[in-house]
Amino acid sequence: MKNKINVYLIEYAINAILRQKSKSFFIVFVFTLLTFLLTSVFFITNSIRYELDSTVDTLPQIIVQKIKAGRHYDIDVDAVDNILEIAGVSDAVARVWGYYYFANAGVNFSVVGIEQYENQYKNSFDKIASKFDLSEIDSKVSMVVGHGVKETMHDSYYKEYFNFIKPDGTLKRVNIAGVFEADTQLESNDVIVMSKDTIREIFDIDESKATDIVVKVANPEEIPMVVSKIKLIYPDTRIISSEDLKVSYQNIFDYKSGIFLALFIISLFTFFIIIYDKSSGLSSEEKREIGILKAIGWRVDDVLKEKFYESFIISFFAYTLGVGFSFAYVYIFQAPILQNIFVGYSQLKTSFELPFIFDLQTLFLVFFLSVPIYIAATIIPSWKVATLEADEVIR
């Protein structure tokens, strides 16, 4: 009987929460908001990190760009042959690509050229090469687009083809041959794949030039060695290895999450104001109530048990609510607003699917960051009052 759960105490605790409606509501509101934001950030971060990791794995090992006075210029295609001669290099491909700004929708597309008899530097392009007849894409002047691109074009009523505006102001009509699938969404969402000839026309790139050269090295250990050799032959180039890219991807990502961090800190701040308010002392009614309970025979631990129930019920309720909202927000509604803060490397505002990653660790982390802190912030000041002489408190 001693260990039986005291339902009257729980009833009293629930009653206490309901008695102070507006205060309880405020606490639940802020608490829910906090857990919601916190959980959402973790959920989104997890999903994006997952995407990012898979994306980085698909990046070229080495990219060679021509640089003049710090600016990127087209590189001579001839360089490919010289690079191929470097020991350790297993393949080198001249890429023709660019960012095309679609003013109508205010977004950038990444336009990438591939060729029929060329080894592809991305798995997803290999898939395109095997799925679509590249010679036909070439002759019919068509392209394969990512999901985001397709939707953006559809929104502007381009269903069959798209008109690119060339540097000289004339139009280039390119048919949409299909939509392609990639391993990761970040990689494919804003990408358009077409023949190199078509790209050359759209961006006005000469036959002898390419945007950059991607280099494959058989043994990843040798990447730094290959990088320094290319640098020797072509001092006027910038050479980016996948490691560098990983870092800069991470940077973009971290910078963006920084904006969010600010938002988060604000809500955290509010949370701590509540805690501060609570721990800085109880209201005179709250003190009196504890004093009365003591005076009619409640022990200190009866009072603290009641306060524990009270704070646990309210904080766990808010926690559950916050996590529930966050699940719905991130995975069902795909995190509107917040997603834009995190995603969109080429400012393509399109539907990026957050992969569902159920992460118990996140739930535990958020739980331990909120619920026990709140309970402690409730119990400690109550404990201070409860251990005072009852007579002092109710006088």
Next chain:
Amino acid sequence: MIELKNITKTYELNKNDKVVALDNVNLTINEGELVVLKGASGSGKSTILSLIAALSKPTSGEVIVDNKKISKLPDNFASVYRRDNIGFIFQKYNLIPTLSVKENIILPLVPLNPPANEIVEKLDRVAKMFNISHKKDAIVRNLSGGEQQRVAIARANVNDPKILIADEPTANLDEKLSLNFIEILRELKALNKTIVIATHDPLFFDLDFVDREIQVHNGKIIL
């Protein structure tokens, strides 16, 4: 039996200022006795009551109830002592205004976690006895002063304590309600409870069922 032995109680207002609320008080109250403490405001009546109820501790001296040194009890044991032995009717009633009559009355039972039927039984007994049954579900804040006092009396009796303490029980009542309270007191006395009342209300003087009137003056008992 309640014994106060050489009780002194001082309150420290600050480092240099002290109030001597009780000065070497000796007092014995027998079982079943009804004692009225009289005296001017500030004389020390409430202080005596709170010492008997173990709501505070003497600066020196001992409070002994049924041969137990109440004044030496650690806080948690003092709570249990109150719960098992004391029914305290406070001057300002000390009810929880936002709870219902019923919830207030059963409050002393809550930590005991008794079976539901026991709670109902005890509640019904005191609610009937002190004529508040019809308002069981009313919120205390909305009750009249007399009704609130009856709730306070019911709460003090819900555990059927041996000792009843009332501090200025008629201070907030009109004459009719005060006479009502005196009738209740007569009934409680008939139940053979030990009763200690602090008051300066003349209505309590020379009542036939009061065993003793004790004059408190400046922290001392005048016999």
